[in-house]
Amino acid sequence: VEPGSATWWEAHNERLQRRRPRAGGLTVERVVDEALLLVDAEGLDALTVRRLAARLGTSSATLYRHVSSVDELLVLLIDRVLGEIEPADLDLPGRDKVVWVAFEFRRVLREHPGVVPALRAAPLLGPNATRSARHGLTSLLEAGLPPEVAVRGYLALIDFVLGSVFFDTAGHGGRLPDDPGPGAALDDAVSQVFRRVFDDAPDDAVFRFGLEMFLDGLGHRAGG
Amino acid sequence: VEPGSATWWEAHNERLQRRRPRAGGLTVERVVDEALLLVDAEGLDALTVRRLAARLGTSSATLYRHVSSVDELLVLLIDRVLGEIEPADLDLPGRDKVVWVAFEFRRVLREHPGVVPALRAAPLLGPNATRSARHGLTSLLEAGLPPEVAVRGYLALIDFVLGSVFFDTAGHGGRLPDDPGPGAALDDAVSQVFRRVFDDAPDDAVFRFGLEMFLDGLGHRAGG
DNA sequence: ACCTGAACACCGTTCAAGT
DNA sequence: ACCTGAACACCGTTCAAGT
Numbered sequence: 037v038e039p040g041s042a043t044w045w046e047a048h049n050e051r052l053q054r055r056r057p058r059a060g061g062l063t064v065e066r067v068v069d070e071a072l073l074l075v076d077a078e079g080l081d082a083l084t085v086r087r088l089a090a091r092l093g094t095s096s097a098t099l100y101r102h103v104s105s106v107d108e109l110l111v112l113l114i115d116r117v118l119g120e121i122e123p124a125d126l127d128l129p130g131r132d133k134v135v136w137v138a139f140e141f142r143r144v145l146r147e148h149p150g151v152v153p154a155l156r157a158a159p160l161l162g163p164n165a166t167r168s169a170r171h172g173l174t175s176l177l178e179a180g181l182p183p184e185v186a187v188r189g190y191l192a193l194i195d196f197v198l199g200s201v202f203f204d205t206a207g208h209g210g211r212l213p214d215d216p217g218p219g220a221a222l223d224d225a226v227s228q229v230f231r232r233v234f235d236d237a238p239d240d241a242v243f244r245f246g247l248e249m250f251l252d253g254l255g256h257r258a259g260g
Numbered sequence: 261v262e263p264g265s266a267t268w269w270e271a272h273n274e275r276l277q278r279r280r281p282r283a284g285g286l287t288v289e290r291v292v293d294e295a296l297l298l299v300d301a302e303g304l305d306a307l308t309v310r311r312l313a314a315r316l317g318t319s320s321a322t323l324y325r326h327v328s329s330v331d332e333l334l335v336l337l338i339d340r341v342l343g344e345i346e347p348a349d350l351d352l353p354g355r356d357k358v359v360w361v362a363f364e365f366r367r368v369l370r371e372h373p374g375v376v377p378a379l380r381a382a383p384l385l386g387p388n389a390t391r392s393a394r395h396g397l398t399s400l401l402e403a404g405l406p407p408e409v410a411v412r413g414y415l416a417l418i419d420f421v422l423g424s425v426f427f428d429t430a431g432h433g434g435r436l437p438d439d440p441g442p443g444a445a446l447d448d449a450v451s452q453v454f455r456r457v458f459d460d461a462p463d464d465a466v467f468r469f470g471l472e473m474f475l476d477g478l479g480h481r482a483g484g
Numbered sequence: 485a486c487c488t489g490a491a492c493a494c495c496g497t498t499c500a501a502g503t
Numbered sequence: 504a505c506c507t508g509a510a511c512a513c514c515g516t517t518c519a520a521g522t
Contacts, residue, residue, distance in 0.1 A: 058486090085515060096515080097488050106515070153377050156430045173454075185469075187454055192424075192470025196416070199423025206380040230397075230411055245409075246416025249477030256476055282505090309496060320496080321507050330496070 039108040040158020062092065064102050068112045075113070075150035083109075083150075110154040115162030117151050120144045123171040130179030131251060134193070137172045138247055141197045149205030155198065180258045189254055196250060200243045263332040264382020286316065288326050292336045299337070299374035307333075307374075334378040339386030341375050344368045347395040354403030355475060358417070361396045362471055365421045373429035379422065404482045413478055420474060424467045 037044045052064070070091055075083050085106060089096045103109045121144050124136040145152055160169070169190070176186035261268045276288070294315055299307050309330060313320045327333045345368050348360040369376055384393070393414070400410035 060487090084513085086513085095488055097490095097517080100516075101487080153380065156377065156426060159430070188466050188469040189473070191466045192420070192473065195423035195427060195466065195470060196420040197423065198426055199419035199421065200416075202380060202422055202426060203419060206383070242412050242415045242419065245412040246419060246474070249413070249416065249481075250470070250473050252477035252480055253473030253475070257473075284506090308494085310494085319507055321498080321509095324497075325506080 038158070039105065040111040040161065042161050044111075045161055045163075060094070060098075062094065062098070062102060064112065067092065067099060067102050068109070068116050071109055071113055072116060072148065072151075076148055078150075080150045080153060107157060110157045111162070113151055114154055114157065114160070115164045117144060117148050118160070118162065118168055119164035120147070121164070121168040121171075123168070124175050130175075131255070133175040134179055134251060134254075135247065137175050137190075138193055138197050141168070141172075141194065142201055142243065145198070145201040146205060149201075152198075152202060152205055179254075181254065182257075185254070185257045189257075193250065196246055197243075200246070204243075262382070263329065264335040264385065266385050268335075269385055269387075284318070284322075286318065286322070286326060288336065291316065291323060291326050292333070292340050295333055295337050296340060296372065296375075300372055302374075304374045304377055331381060334381045335386070337375055338378055338381065338384070339388045341368060341372045342384070342386065342392055343388035344371070345388070345392040345395075347392070348399050354399075355479070357399040358403055358475060358478070359471065361399050361414075362417055362421050365392070365396075365418065366425055366467065369422070369425040370429060373425075376422075376426060376429055403478075405478065406481075409478070409481045413481075417474065420470055421467075424470070428467075 037047060067088070071083055071088055074088060074091060083106075085096045085099055089099050092099070103112070121140050124133040124140075128136060160166075172194075173186060173190045176190050177183065179186075181189060261271060291312070295307055295312055298312060298315060307330075309320045309323055313323050316323070327336070345364050348357040348364075352360060384390075396418075397410060397414045400414050401407065403410075405413060
């Protein structure tokens with residue numbers, strides 16, 4: 037069974053309930069927590085079975101008694117991170133709720149930039165992923181959107197947030213060069229426009245702008 | 261110098277002009293072309309120096325005479341792929357030009373799904389990346405948007421396209437399970453909504469929807 | 485029954501030795 | 504001057520041997 041698939045998650049949950057206490061006190065949760073600490077500190081490349089084992093005071097072979105492959109570890113890591121998403125306050129007006137959903141998803145991913153590439157490892161079907169999808173979609177429905185619009189809208193919104201975070205957390209200081217040097221590649225009329233706009237733009241100007249565009253468009257469909 | 265940075269690209273271009281013909285007939289272009297074939301056929305994980313060398317009939321050490329690291333190879337690979345983006349037809353009306361830009365970027369990435377994670381390796385400053393950024397931004401300016409709006413709009417649009425492609429090409433059949441099985445994680449009221457919408461939705465329904473939302477929002481700023 | 489050292493088949497990268 | 508076999512320091516994963 038493919039780690040991260042619906043049937044895998046089912047089997048995983050059964051496994052968790054069936055387990056007996058171990059001598060070493062090592063649990064899947066502890067392994068995943070330590071993996072996240074490692075990724076946060078040194079990036080996804082630093083997450084190797086051997087290094088993780090060393091941090092936990094065991095050998096790599098021992099880790100395979102808790103996690104059956106690196107892929108499975110990544111799946112658990114992602115859902116662990118998505119668990120940090122907080123649902124929107126119930127009293128918020130509709131549009132503000134949608135804004136909250138977008139910013140919360142973005143905040144959590146930006147706090148753990150190393151895990152971003154791992155989002156591609158498997159579909160987002162873990163308990164925390166489905167919980168936040170439920171909350172997100174509910175927010176859009178409460179904002180007055182008909183179901184068809186809300187579902188497409190939620191998924192498109194997630195796409196936009198992920199794309200923003202993908203570039204923002206790439207670790208090369210953004211898409212524009214900090215130090216272009218003389219005769220740099222972007223040194224022409226178009227780069228003048230890019231530069232002029234960015235010289236005084238806050239870090240999340242593009243994200244806020246894109247989100248506003250999107251919400252304006254959504255607003256037109258709210259009447260449904 | 262960091263591969264992919266503006267100063268690196270400058271040095272790279274000089275290096276290309278200064279080079280003399282090699283005995284084996286192996287060039288950087290040939291190495292990058294073969295790398296793309298390999299990634300298209302077997303995914304990014306299959307792209308190793310050793311395997312690439314074998315396909316080119318040499319040893320791994322020899323490849324290091326053309327490309328100084330895997331990171332550099334990825335940077336060249338990305339710009340190679342972005343070179344397949346075709347500029348919008350000059351006669352298209354403004355809004356259609358923007359739609360073209362989004363769909364072209366999406367088309368090219370979907371044709372080479374394996375390279376998507378590598379987009380994070382370095383800023384997009386290669387010759388083909390800057391050329392298509394120039395064309396894209398020009399299209400938004402021609403659609404009647406003031407420069408500030410056009411720049412933010414272009415970057416937000418790229419974010420959205422990348423996010424869509426990121427999930428669509430993940431190789432696990434999308435974000436929703438094909439075979440949920442009995443009692444699957446999403447089997448509740450919200451999943452009913454997701455399912456109902458998706459049962460008859462074409463593959464790119466979410467992308468088209470998000471793009472329309474975004475363009476509607478942009479349209480309101482065109483007067484600026 | 486649980487654990488794990490040692491091994492297997494791979495990596496990226498380097499460099500001394502060859503032509 | 505150009506090339507490259509062999510080595511180094513790593514990987515993920517397995518399994519026989521230990522407790």
